[in-house]
Amino acid sequence: MKRGLVIGKFMPLHAGHIALIEFAATKCDELVVSMSYTEADPIDPILRFSWIIETFNNRPNIKPELSLDDFDDESLVEEERIKIWAQFIQKRFPKIDILFSSERYGVPFAGALNIPHVLFDLSRTGFPVSATLIRTKPFAYWDFIPSAVRPFFVKKICFFGPESTGKSYMATVMATRYKTESVPEVSREILTSNDFSIADIIHIGKTQTQRVHEKIRTANKFLFCDTDVITTELYSGIYLHEVPAILYELEKQIHYDQYFLFDIDVPWVADDIRDLGHKRNEMYELFKHELVSRNIPYIDVRGSWEERTQIITEALQRLFF
DSSP states (O other): OOOEEEEEEEEEEEEEEHHHHHHHTTSSSSEEEEEETTTSSSSHHHHHHHHHHHHHOOOTEEEEEEEESSOOOTTTHHHHHOOOOHHHHHSSSSOOOOOESSTTTHHHHHHHSSSOEEEOTTTTTSSOOHHHHHHGGGGGGGSOOTTTTTTEEEEEEEEEESSSSSHHHHHHHHHHHHOOEOOOOHHHHHHHSSSSHHHHHHHHHHHHHHOOOOOOOOBSEEEEEOHHHHHHHHHHHHHHHHHOOOHHHHHHHHHSSEEEEESSSSOOOOOOOOOOGGGGHHHHHHHHHHHHHOOOOOOESSHHHHHHHHHHHHHHHHHOO
């Protein structure tokens, strides 16, 4: 049996890596894909490893392996580092017969292992991308990011503020504009009035959080969220004079990349749920306080619908492209 080897940090896994691994898998009976990591890596190694497993879960001859890189000394010259790595590979895995890589170190590394080397797309002609470029500007290289990895780079946008300020409308508009997903305010799916219980509030908080986790799997660059768990906490305090502790735990699960605070300078539209129209100024200040007290940066959204759309799109362009 011929056993091949591909090594890398895969930080993150991208289309070039996948092409290399797919190519190598056709040239041997078993392919070991060794992902090295350190505790200081900017992307969690367990998450990175899960991307490899998910991408190749239907390929039985591809064997992902996790390797702690706690021995490499970057102060050494390349020749010495390659020798150390070769010794590690020889101890870590069964006999390797062939090395595949897209790197210049491939030839000397294979020499240290005393095995043949097959070079794949060294010039990056087929896949003009690198993990560093993706980490730096993910949207510029979005087409090179596999589906398993994309949720990590999706920017979660929270539309925040009092009721009847256009958050739901704008979340739908932005999702359509950017061909992506939006998360609605799930309390409006669950409640039919403002007569609710702590159990209802907890159900809303859990469902809101779950919906974000679900939608991010299919989102395209952005996920627009009409509210968050902080909002649930605020209304729980107003109507029930109590905030269940689990909401604060749920709040920690989702990090939003940008908050937009919606002003009250649009007409009030009443419905069966909204009943705080007489307290619009007070509610706006409460929402603002929640962000300020948490040191969460935000961008004000005010004016006509056209002006609000322009404020949001220009901010997204400036911040993420």
